[in-house]
Amino acid sequence: MTVYSLYVFDRTGTCLYYTEWNRKKHSDIARDEEFKLMYGMIYSIKSFVNRISPTDLKDGFLNFKTNRYKLNFYETASGMKFIMTTDLTVGNIRDVLHQIYSNIYLEYVVRNPLCELGQPISSELFHTKLDEYVRGLPIFPTRIS
Amino acid sequence: MGIFSVYIINKAGGLIYQYDHISQRPEAEKTFSYPLELVLKLVDDKIVVAFGERDGIKVGHTLLAVNGISLEGRYLQTDGQDAMEIIAAPENYPINLKFGRTRLTTNERIMLASMFHSLFAIGSQLSPEHHSSGIEVLETDGFKLQCYQTMTGIKFIVIADPKQTGVEVLLRKMYEVYSDFALKNPFYSLDMPIRCDLFDTNLQQVIETSERQGIGNV
Amino acid sequence: MGYNIGVRLIEDFLARSNVGRCNDFRETADVISKLGFKMYLGITPVVSNWSPAGDEFSLLIENNPLTDFVELPPGHSQLNFSNLLCGVIKGALEMIQMDVDVKFVQDILKGDNITEIRLKFLRRLEDAIPVGED
Numbered sequence: 502m503t504v505y506s507l508y509v510f511d512r513t514g515t516c517l518y519y520t521e522w523n524r525k526k527h528s529d530i531a532r533d534e535e536f537k538l539m540y541g542m543i544y545s546i547k548s549f550v551n552r553i554s555p556t557d558l559k560d561g562f563l564n565f566k567t568n569r570y571k572l573n574f575y576e577t578a579s580g581m582k583f584i585m586t587t588d589l590t591v592g593n594i595r596d597v598l599h600q601i602y603s604n605i606y607l608e609y610v611v612r613n614p615l616c617e618l619g620q621p622i623s624s625e626l627f628h629t630k631l632d633e634y635v636r637g638l639p640i641f642p643t644r645i646s
Numbered sequence: 647m648g649i650f651s652v653y654i655i656n657k658a659g660g661l662i663y664q665y666d667h668i669s670q671r672p673e674a675e676k677t678f679s680y681p682l683e684l685v686l687k688l689v690d691d692k693i694v695v696a697f698g699e700r701d702g703i704k705v706g707h708t709l710l711a712v713n714g715i716s717l718e719g720r721y722l723q724t725d726g727q728d729a730m731e732i733i734a735a736p737e738n739y740p741i742n743l744k745f746g747r748t749r750l751t752t753n754e755r756i757m758l759a760s761m762f763h764s765l766f767a768i769g770s771q772l773s774p775e776h777h778s779s780g781i782e783v784l785e786t787d788g789f790k791l792q793c794y795q796t797m798t799g800i801k802f803i804v805i806a807d808p809k810q811t812g813v814e815v816l817l818r819k820m821y822e823v824y825s826d827f828a829l830k831n832p833f834y835s836l837d838m839p840i841r842c843d844l845f846d847t848n849l850q851q852v853i854e855t856s857e858r859q860g861i862g863n864v
Numbered sequence: 865m866g867y868n869i870g871v872r873l874i875e876d877f878l879a880r881s882n883v884g885r886c887n888d889f890r891e892t893a894d895v896i897s898k899l900g901f902k903m904y905l906g907i908t909p910v911v912s913n914w915s916p917a918g919d920e921f922s923l924l925i926e927n928n929p930l931t932d933f934v935e936l937p938p939g940h941s942q943l944n945f946s947n948l949l950c951g952v953i954k955g956a957l958e959m960i961q962m963d964v965d966v967k968f969v970q971d972i973l974k975g976d977n978i979t980e981i982r983l984k985f986l987r988r989l990e991d992a993i994p995v996g997e998d
Contacts (some may be wrong), residue, residue: 504773524774535772542768545761550786553758553805555650555671557704557747560787567769567996569778586774657994770996779996797878797885798959799994818879825876836871 502640505586506571507631509606511619512580514540520637523642524586543574543582563595563620577602589642605630648857649813650789652820652849653755656837659763663840667853673710673746680739683830686730691719693729695745699860703745711744718796762803766793796821806860816856823848834864866948870955877903885960885997889985890914892962893921896953896983905929909981922969925979931935936973944968949981961989 508520516536528535543562550562564573571591575583575598583598609627610616616624635641654663678684685697686709693709709717712732720730732738748760766780775823784791785808794802794817802817802824827845828834834842872929881899886892893911901923902908909923930946937943943951955962965984970976 522775526774526776528771528773538768539772542765542772546765546784549758549761549765550784552750552754553791554667554786554788555747555805556671556788557706560856563785563787565769565781565784566777567773567780567782569775569819570773572769588775612797657992749958767995795994796875797994798875799992800875818882821875821879825872825879829872829875849993 502590503588503642504591504638504640505588505634507586507601507635508536508539508582508584509622510536510543510582510584512582514544515617515619516540516621517619518627520628520631523555539584540582543584552598563593573598575597575599581606587640594640597638597640601634602632648807648810648860649816649853650807652853653762653801653803654760654800654820654824654840655759655763655803658837658839659760662838663845664752664755664759665846665849667850667857671747671749672702672704672707673744674707675711675742675744676701676703676752677740677742680736682733682741685734688720688730692748692818693717693720697810707745708748709743710746711712713742714744762793765799766795766801792817794818794821800824809856810860812856812860816852816860817854819856820849823852866949866951867955868951870947870952870957871959873904873952874959878960889921891917892957893923893983897923900956913980919985921983922935923981923983925981928972928979931973931979934973941974944971945973946971946979951963953981953983958989961993963987963989 504521507525508516509518511517514537517535519532520580530538532561534593536564546562546565551558553559562574564571566572569589569637571587571589573585573587573591573594581602583601585598587594592600608622609616610622613624613626616622616627649667651666653661653666653680656662659853671753671818684695684735686693687696688694695703695705697705709729711717712722712729717729721728733741733743769781770778777804780793780795782793787808789805790808790810790813792804792806792813794814796802802820804813804816804820806813823845824840827842827848828840829836831842831844834840877900881903882901883895888893897909897911907925907927907929909925911921912924913922914920928946930948934945936945942973947968950968954964954966963986965986967982968980970980972979972980
């Protein structure tokens with residue numbers, strides 16, 4: 502099991518935060534272009550899912566898998582989007598993403614008067630706490646290959 | 647429960663086949679007295695609920711029928727009257743309205759198919775690992791979508807209940823049916839929509855078999 | 865000739881045989897002779913005469929079922945009676961993004977000792993490769 506990367510978007514599509522752990526491949530486009538592409542893809546998937554669905558959805562899109570990785574998605578009611586890419590053996594990690602939102606983002610960004618909302622997060626504290634939390638997760642490999 | 651619908655997309659992203667197996671789209675019917683508690687608005691020439699969820703009628707549902715007469719877009723199927731006008735006039739009350747999830751038109755399905763074709767490609771491009779395929783399984787709380795891309799680039803897509811098992815096998819079986827009853831039909835031209843009765847019946851058969859087996863496993 | 869059969873037959877082949885993508889041309893040669901020919905003609909041609917670069921080989925067919933009870937008519941002694949096979953192979957491989965040149969070199973019908981089909985790998989059709997297949 503392993504965690505590749507985490508994207509945090511606000512509801513306007515700005516990438517507030519990006520970090521990676523064991524990511525092996527980087528796409529051939531610039532970082533900010535990649536954020537736009539990721540946000541665009543998620544936005545489209547949400548609209549696609551809502552339209553193609555035969556029933557009414559509550560949470561909507563949860564995750565997708567390719568033959569190499571899994572993308573987990575969690576959206577708060579306020580439109581904040583947390584996207585974590587992991588390998589395929591990782592199960593449902595909605596609660597992990599929720600924890601990142603409620604315990605780390607809320608604690609160290611929203612309650613930090615120095616962090617301006619809607620701007621990329623530069624807080625060192627947030628970064629350390631997040632890194633600590635993710636590395637402590639059971640889905641994070643103890644031995645990094 | 648079971649398999650909701652299947653799509654087949656050619657290598658250029660064009661929809662060549664679509665079939666709805668179970669259409670258990672939620673519907674709600676209710677008789678209203680004047681004034682109407684719901685707020686309705688027009689979206690793409692359809693009448694959509696904008697406010698006032700009640701009795702199974704949800705925001706986003708479209709108006710399907712007025713007093714038992716089905717609607718074609720915003721107009722009555724029988725005499726082409728504008729349903730918005732009927733609802734606005736107090737003398738037409740009490741009135742019976744039927745709401746439900748919007749049915750997809752063929753054009754919308756074609757659009758969704760090509761949309762998935764692009765999402766599939768982006769999913770592969772954004773991969774954090776090398777040599778990733780595109781989206782193979784996509785899960786939501788109401789359904790899951792499973793996609794199988796053949797080596798020649800044709801995509802078979804099944805939309806099923808999240809708990810349905812054996813979809814993988816069904817996709818392979820669909821590929822066999824496609825090669826047996828579409829490709830071996832001399833009147834079928836490649837990459838074009840599949841219109842063939844034998845294909846239809848055989849596809850339905852494999853879907854039903856897989857549904858029975860899948861649910862047995864749950 | 866046979867090209868359009870190949871274009872469709874490959875789907876049938878992939879749907880039934882469940883083989884993955886080949887890593888090199890040698891593997892492709894084996895799959896063609898041991899699976900493809902076996903499935904559709906019931907024979908297993910011998911793969912031989914590899915070029916040093918490994919991009920060319922021959923399929924040697926001893927008993928071609930297409931030519932049972934066949935004699936070339938007088939005046940057409942140079943006819944490639946089973947040329948259909950070349951088209952099928954070319955069409956099928958093109959659908960899995962391989963451009964190959966296929967031709968008859970020898971034919972028992974023409975008085976040769978063995979029937980030989982020669983395949984030459986030209987290139988991979990890069991732009992036709994579906995997303996996520998590399």
